[in-house]
Amino acid sequence: MATARNGRELFTILETSADAESSAACDGQEHPLNLSSGVKWFEIPFKKPGEEEEEDDDGEEEDEEGEGENGDASTAAGSSLGCDILVVTPRSNGVKHEEEDTWEEGCVSASCSDDSDLDFSDLEEEEEERAGFLGYNEDLYEDCTSPEFWGEPDQAIAIEPFTAASGPQHPLGDDADTRDYFRVLFPDSLLEHMVEQTNNYALYRQRRSGKADPHWHPTHAREMRAYVGLNILMGVNQLPEAGMYWASDIFIGNAGFKKTMTARRYEKLTQYLQLCDREAEPVRGERGYDGLFKIRPLLDVLESTMWDAYTPNRCLTVDKSVVAPGRSSPTHSMPSKPLRKGLSVWMLCDSRSGYCHRARIHVGRPSEDQAAVLQGYRAVTSLVHGLEGQYHHLFMGSFLTSVPLLQRLLRDGLYACGPTQSGRKGYPEVLRPRNVGKLAQGEFYQCQRGNLVATVTRDVKVISFLSTNSAPGIVGISPGEQLGGEGDSDSMESSGLTLGVPRPLPLLLYQENMRGVDLCDQLRECYQVGRPCRKWWRYFLWFYVNLCIVNAYIVLRESRGGAPPAGSNGKQFPQRHFRVRLAQLLIGDYQGARGMERAARKRHADSPIEYGHRLERMSERSRRCRNCTNKGLRHESVFGCKICNVHLCRGGCFSEFHK
Structure with a gap:
């Protein structure tokens, strides 16, 4: 029933009977993290190639007869088992790889000993610092680039429960405004x-x-x-x-x-x-130069007040936000944001409410991938400082997500999930596009290293994921989305069902929780x-x-x-x-000098001279008469009222203005 393709473990879409839902739902486990109740989800046990061949010996002839022109046996399997619910099942392509039997189990952190926060001492990186960053970056990949790092997706992951109190921390009472x-x-x-x-x-x-x-x-x-x-x-x-x-x-x-x-x-x-x-x-x-000196007092105060006012919930979002277009040096292009170019900040926001816990000004413009990875590494570790050991779940953008960062967060008791760039150093070589080939919608490959799971799948386009909070082999089907072409739609309509596109768990969690910064931006941009x-x-x-x-x-x-x-x-x-x-x-009731004078003029308009208002020479240079300007006329005068600080024409403009 497997299709021969160039890659490692291929997950193809098969149709199974309705009995699979109850048996595959993890025997009464709760729904995965933050998924809506309308999403049907299934856990699919991973089978090694040898085990699968033993089970399929008896049905080998039927599989060969059921293969279509593209070598896909899913249609024949679906017709023999029924077609009520879509699930995703792992299949081997029969291709053996080097070091296949030498995969190590467990999660080993990369050599990332630097836990320093972001350096905001300057708005532009110095060349010496950049050279040091690149040298330090090599240590981040010491383990994850070895051939034995990634293994088969057959290991159970451990996710500790989140038990910390969260929400507003300053009850102000019913009378608070x-x-x-x-x-x-x-x-x-x-x-x-x-x-x-x-x-x-x-x-x-x-x-x-x-x-x-x-x-x-x-x-x-x-x-x-x-x-x-x-x-x-x-x-x-x-x-x-x-x-x-x-x-x-x-x-x-x-x-x-x-x-x-x-x-x-x-x-x-x-x-x-x-x-x-x-x-x-x-x-x-x-010595002591600070590029953010002009706003340093503001940053020092608000960093503590924003952090203390609201304790973070379980799911948090880390992403970049654009402040406004600007001319200064740290400007960045962000095509996916409402403001495509401008001053940008890293933000740590609550995925549910959009509350911003921390904001860090983006520093530097790294062009190389290694410098970008290190910048994201330091940005995230700075934003989550103080959350270690509380088992929060972080959802990040593709610029930030890397293997060394997820290992560091896992070591600190924080789980993470996010898309990444498939060509980034440390990502499994077998999951790169040139090795995976063309994927159909809903298909995905996975590799694992303890809690760290790498996934490549096709939704609207091919996406690569890294996660430490998603067990391999779990897929979900969101309601209300049609699958496939016309033939699939006709078969579903005849059976009375509308099925969605199966998605692996990392993609589902990301879509549900990667919205905290966007919520905050929506409230702020209004x-x-x-x-x-x-x-x-x-x-x-x-x-x-x-x-x-x-x-x-x-x-x-x-x-x-x-x-x-x-x-x-x-x-x-x-x-x-x-x-x-x-x-x-x-x-409040604050009124500036002009406001108080106008109130006095209104109370004593009958005799303005009694209250100090008089026509006198204001300056040597004539200026426009305020009363004539209010009527749309242009007259100038060197006289006026010093209390009102306006120029007025000699004649009726003085009394008319004070009325």
Whole structure:
């Protein structure tokens, strides 16, 4: 019943009777990790070529007669056994390979003794570091490249149960509002630090320029909270330019923005906004130079708050996310992401909720495969630091997945699964495309080394997988997907069944759990925070603020079971309402100088002169009259009101403006 093909153990699609479901379902075991209940799954025992030949001696003639033009005996076998449920069965091609009887059992970790975190000391790798990385990388492959490393998929794997507590760790009570949840992730101390450094940077800039800025005065915590709140609202109510929020047109301008602060004040806060002491910043090449010095205080605070606020669940996702297009050096092309090119970060997210536990800024541009493998190795080990021995399950992208990394994670008590590049060093030679040949949809090969299982299969296209949490020989059939061509569809319709495409367990687990970073990106990309700018570090500032908003929303949603916080109307509380409510609480009743003056003008419009408003000479140079500009006219004047800080024409413009 086997087909002669160039490769090792071939798994072909066969049709069996309905009795196979109950007997093959592992005798009452639970469903595999995180698979939906609608997926039918089966465990298929591996048979060595010699055992199979003994069983098939009596039916050898029937097999030969049943072979079609392509040498596939699946149709004849299906007609003789019935055709209710599709399963995948291992078959040997009769080809013997060298070292076939010398496979070693057990899982031996590669020589990976370096457990250091990512080095963020510079945004570009130095040539000496790259040379050291390549030399270190050779040690990673010391065991997995030997011919005796991979064996037949006939070993049982051991997966320890996950028993750690998970979920939100800061119960705030029923009276907590959106700002309380945001404060857990983005503490007030960080806002106060921003105020201090912004004031210091404004003085630093004025000293360097040698002249004072007449439009700047020191900011404070209330104003900084209002400034952040306005940037959050700009993501909900998006306009092409920041100045349009203060436009006089009633259909464009926003009354709330005008009441909170003036457009000039917003521009000045944006101009001098700072997170670090720029006077103490080391120059490139000096001892202690840090390429991320401008956002280092932000990273140090948020790394601990994001990690402590939510304990990771069993299944986690590691992938790369694009922050925003940028001009700085660490830009990367990612065709599969919504933003194809820009500043990127590694993210560790919860597969179920999308909560981001850690984010690491992507450093360097490795072009060689070895450098890419090492970069992924160090990125993942840095992100999962602190989870050792808790038996989490990690799902990663193809850029990260490698044999040395999965061995290291398994040694640390972490299971992993993900696609990989078939040409990557350490992947089984017999599973490379040139040795496997053309696969039909649903067919797959597997090799094993203890818990480490390598799989090559064809779904929409040929995919190579590495996993340490998937037993070999287990397949699942997802409902609602048609299999094969017209002939298969006719036979299934005649039997009254709709069967899906069989998929090996690593592919099923990956499809179910590789969504944490995508969920986080979807929540984050819906409403951007901040405005585009020319400074790379500000993209990261607003990225982390936005990330804290998303995390706070997830914590609120899980802590309250989806119920809205106190003071909110309606039964549902989507992310949009969360952001608007958060911005309103951050702004509060704050009004800048212009807002208070306008309120005073409204209360005392009958006699503005009594309250200090008078027409007087403003400057030697004439400027446009504010009252005429509001009416669409262009008149200039050197006179105006100093309290309102506007130029006005002599005559009726003064009284008309103050009404």
